Amino acid sequence: SQQGEEDPQALSIQEGENATMNCSYKTSINNLQWYRQNSGRGLVHLILIRSNEREKHSGRLRVTLDTSKKSSSLLITASRAADTASYFCATDAGETSGSRLTFGEGTQLTVNP
């Protein structure tokens, strides 16, 4: 069963605004990852944050992780129309890439030009 829950389920913003998506999970994790999926396409890995990290940046992306609350957030700053996609968090309870990922329900982000 999916252990990740994301909110909001859908988010619509204007170009230039920031978008924040949240993810909650239920069990202990080794790391948490965020992925983007354009409609009907494969997944693009965005960022990985380990359980001993609290914040990580990559370009316009900022990810936070609060293991005490079992939650994570993804912030996209200065959004662009090309950021329109579904965003998923995925948790990994294992210690290697060979362990399974459990995906959240996803947030559908629409950035209006």
Add this chain to the structure above:
Amino acid sequence: GAVVSQHPSRVICKSGTSVKIECRSLDFQATTMFWYRQFPKQSLMLMATSNEGSKATYEQGVEKDKFLINHASLTLSTLTVTSAHPEDSSFYICRTGTHYYTFGSGTRLTVV
């Protein structure tokens, strides 16, 4: 970087027929492959984990006889949907266990 080639990208088949989906690792060995299914506007659900040379491990509720997984070599894992029905229409995607971020590009299966 590591690439997993997944084919076909789209397939339409008639009810009752079987469809084979391939995931091939390019330039690296994939001892483990994860197979996911995604219904429209939903998340990815893990169906099964295949390991080269051994039987696949299926998630609860996934029919082993319907979704046949073969991982006979270190570079190829296949998922065969047998006796497909319209409710099997979905997006199927694989992920290698060798590299974290390496997903196939997915297969859109439509059963008519």
